[in-house]
Each structure stands twice: as C-alpha cells, then as structure tokens.
Amino acid sequence: MVLEREMEEEDEDEEEAMLKKAEEKAEEGESNSNSNDASSWSRKMMVEETARRLKSGDLRAKIEAARDVRKLVRKSSSSNSKSAVRGRFASAGAIEPLVSMLHSSMPLAAREAALLALLNLAARNQRNKIKIVAAGAVPPLVELLKNLTGNLRELAAAAILSLSSIPSNKPTISASGAAPLLVQILCSGSVQGKVDSITALYYLSTCEEGPKLALDAKAVPPLIDLLKESKKYSKFAEKTTFLLEIFSASEEGRTAITGVEGGILALVETIEDGSLVSMSHAVGALLSLCQSCRDKYRELILKEGAIPGLLRLTAEGTPTAQDRARTLLDMLRDSPPEERLTSSELERIVYNFAANVDGKDKAVETAKKLLQGMVQKSMDLSLSRTKLRTSPRASTKT
Structure with missing residues (x-):
C-alpha cells in the first residue's frame, strides 16, 4: 500500500x-493580484x-x-x-x-x-x-x-x-x-x-475491463524518439517502455521497432540505465522480438551490445526481469555457429561485468555464479522443451 x-x-x-x-499555453488575461488575504468565508x-x-x-x-x-x-x-x-x-x-x-x-x-x-x-x-x-x-x-x-x-x-x-x-x-x-x-x-x-x-492500456486497447503501430517511431531523449530511469521512460512492450507482441509493432534507427539500441540503453520498471519492460520487448523469430532478431540485438546490460539485469533486476534476461541470454547464445557468442567471449564479458560490480578481488567468484545461473537456466529450458515434445498430449497431435 x-x-x-x-x-x-x-x-x-x-x-x-x-x-x-x-x-x-493559455492566454494570461488575469491580473497578478494575490488572493491570499481572502478568508475561507x-x-x-x-x-x-x-x-x-x-x-x-x-x-x-x-x-x-x-x-x-x-x-x-x-x-x-x-x-x-x-x-x-x-x-x-x-x-x-x-x-x-x-x-x-x-x-x-x-x-x-x-x-x-x-x-x-x-x-x-x-x-x-x-x-x-x-x-x-x-x-x-x-x-x-x-x-x-x-x-x-x-x-x-x-x-x-x-x-x-x-x-x-x-x-x-x-x-x-x-x-x-x-x-x-x-x-x-x-x-x-x-x-x-x-x-x-x-x-x-x-x-x-492498463484498463482491466473490456477488450484490450488496439494501438496503431504508427505510434512506435515517436515513442522511440522520445525514449532516446528521456532519462531512462524516469517515470516517463517507464510508461514509454510499457507501451513498446505491448507493441513488441504484434508483427506490425516488431517491424516498427526495428524499422526505426536506433530502436533496439534505445531498449538496450534502457536495460543499462533504466529504473527497475523500465528495465523490465525493455527486456520484455527484446525478448518478445527474439521469441517471435530468433533468426530474424538475434543478430540485431547482439549488434547493439545487449549482453552486458542483460548480465547486470540477471543480478540486479526484479525477479521477473531477471527471468526474462536469463531467457533472452539463453536465446542469444543458442544461435548458428557463425553467429554464436563463444564461451571465451561470454566469460570475458561476465568477468568484466563482475569486476565492475564487486571489484576485481571478487570478480572470479561473482562471474562463476552468474555463469552457473545461466547454465542452469539453459538446462531448465532444455528440459521443459524435452518434456513438451515427449508428453502424450504432444505425441497425439497430428
């Protein structure tokens, strides 16, 4: 409360x-006299x-x-x-x-x-x-x-x-x-x-009654432009990324986000510098892109340097944001050989992040924990996919 x-x-x-x-913006026609002396009556x-x-x-x-x-x-x-x-x-x-x-x-x-x-x-x-x-x-x-x-x-x-x-x-x-x-x-x-x-x-868009508000994807370019100019930890950025996450759920919205120059970068920067709320919405939007078509969006996200911010989010975000960040990291790693982030590159990125967070003395230990968490998340996802494929309900589908 x-x-x-x-x-x-x-x-x-x-x-x-x-x-x-x-x-x-309105015309100022009134005088500047002060009415403080007026009584309540x-x-x-x-x-x-x-x-x-x-x-x-x-x-x-x-x-x-x-x-x-x-x-x-x-x-x-x-x-x-x-x-x-x-x-x-x-x-x-x-x-x-x-x-x-x-x-x-x-x-x-x-x-x-x-x-x-x-x-x-x-x-x-x-x-x-x-x-x-x-x-x-x-x-x-x-x-x-x-x-x-x-x-x-x-x-x-x-x-x-x-x-x-x-x-x-x-x-x-x-x-x-x-x-x-x-x-x-x-x-x-x-x-x-x-x-x-x-x-x-x-x-x-937060109305809980009636049908969901239908929004035109024409709103995406100005949304991203304003997000670029705003402080990423502001309440305004939280509202903007909330709307962008909604748009990321539709093909028209995803096309609009990636069609704006610096659209993905604005979301990556929000993950790095945003509030807990805006970071969660930003990673949710990127995850939605990747889940819709990993081959189409994975490289675009990697090119904007998303890995360090996602690693930070796995350690410092809300439980929802941490889960989203780990899932997205797993999807970014699960790529064709020519696009794959090598183990040594990942370890170096994780170590540099850990050194910035906990100092060089504790960097190795922190990096190990982060990598273990990512591996565990990857194993959990693989297990859930295997269960889904081998379930009786899945096998009876034609």
Whole structure:
C-alpha cells in the first residue's frame, strides 16, 4: 500500500506539471493580484457566485465565470486550499455547466475557458474526475481531439490524460475512440502534446475491463524518439517502455521497432540505465522480438551490445526481469555457429561485468555464479522443451 501511495503521488506531481504546461499555453488575461488575504468565508462566497454565473443564460457571463474558476483555484495559497476550492466548486454544481460549454455548438472561446476550468478542477481530485466523466465530458473532449487548432486539441489531450488516471473512467474513455486521435497527436503534436498522449495511452492500456486497447503501430517511431531523449530511469521512460512492450507482441509493432534507427539500441540503453520498471519492460520487448523469430532478431540485438546490460539485469533486476534476461541470454547464445557468442567471449564479458560490480578481488567468484545461473537456466529450458515434445498430449497431435 505504501508503494501504491508513492506511485499515486508521483502521478499527481506529473499531473500538476502537465497542468502548469497547459496553463502556460493559455492566454494570461488575469491580473497578478494575490488572493491570499481572502478568508475561507469570502472564498466560499466567490465560489458560489461564480457557480451561479456558470448556470446563467448569458454566454459572456458563463465564459467569464469559467475563467474565474481557473483563477480561484490557481490563486489559492496552498495545496489544501486548492483542494478545498475544487471541492466547493463541485458541491456548488459547477461541473455540469462547464461540461455543457465543451460542446461543438459553443464558440471556441467558451470551449477553451471551460476546458481550462475543468483541468483545474480535476487536478489532484479523484471525485471531480469521476464527476466530470459522469457529466458527459468524454464525447466533446474526443471531438476536440479532432480539432485542427493545436492549443485546443492538446488541452483536450491533457484532459483525457487527467481523467483516464482513474480506473473507473478508463472503460468509458477507451470505448470513446480517443486512442487513435491520441496517436495522431503523438505523431504530429508539440513535445508536450506527445508526452501527454503517451501518458494517456499508458493509462488506457492498463484498463482491466473490456477488450484490450488496439494501438496503431504508427505510434512506435515517436515513442522511440522520445525514449532516446528521456532519462531512462524516469517515470516517463517507464510508461514509454510499457507501451513498446505491448507493441513488441504484434508483427506490425516488431517491424516498427526495428524499422526505426536506433530502436533496439534505445531498449538496450534502457536495460543499462533504466529504473527497475523500465528495465523490465525493455527486456520484455527484446525478448518478445527474439521469441517471435530468433533468426530474424538475434543478430540485431547482439549488434547493439545487449549482453552486458542483460548480465547486470540477471543480478540486479526484479525477479521477473531477471527471468526474462536469463531467457533472452539463453536465446542469444543458442544461435548458428557463425553467429554464436563463444564461451571465451561470454566469460570475458561476465568477468568484466563482475569486476565492475564487486571489484576485481571478487570478480572470479561473482562471474562463476552468474555463469552457473545461466547454465542452469539453459538446462531448465532444455528440459521443459524435452518434456513438451515427449508428453502424450504432444505425441497425439497430428
């Protein structure tokens, strides 16, 4: 539970950063006056007055009220006061009229003001995110994703990101047709738009209800390009490698990964420098390539110098990553004579790795243990294959 809470807090920090970026792209029409002196009572009165104007029939008043929602949240002096203001706006019934302002019948100024207001109300507030989806925000947001105006389209992507972080919202958003439009932004949007799209696609790909999200392999090149530029141990790299591992399970995805210059190298570098999570996804993607067709992908992986990172992973990774790394090492060694990594080459690589990890004094002992583990893994795999071939079920197949 502690780890889950830490991950939740990291996601909330990312959401705050996303909101800040979205705000920077919006027009800054408000004054810089500080509202710290406002009492809790006066803030409550301002929230109720703003919500009342949102419900009015005057479009100009509604637009100004939507902008005031954003101001009141932003100018709150602390995280607690921001949270209180967000909750008060929801209690005052502000969400429904803001969602109604997102529809295509509204002018762009109204849709942008409402979108920014909803982004501010959703940040770090799970209840508001659920209420926004329940109020019917997803269809107009998907329409905004089709908008050719870059700012509105990318604000809508940021909103989809925020709303899809809640498990109960994921089925609705997954079924809305948002994913192909997010892939389009990933391919042609700004850097921030691409980052937001990746995070939104990551959230939607972890939806446990309904069919698996179908993703277009066109997303692979920008995914790899962003992985190359990112810190391999970052939360962003974890999300990117998660998606690349998904793509590695399909022929179209594998072709796309190997078709990008430096695609396999980016995964190898992640194994070397990534977090435990991103390393596991990266080795999972490479293993999926090799398992689909060893003759096709083994040499490509070997050429990028994957062995040292895989050896490190067998010693330092999570249990799942260690198992994947050992399996991949076995597949890389099990190759035709002209491609085979010789025993002396392997021993040298293992020894150099062990010396870097434990020092020269203990290198021989560490290297011996690593090699023994690899041999044992190879024997286990060979035994399981033999059992499978000689089982009664296998022998009865025609």
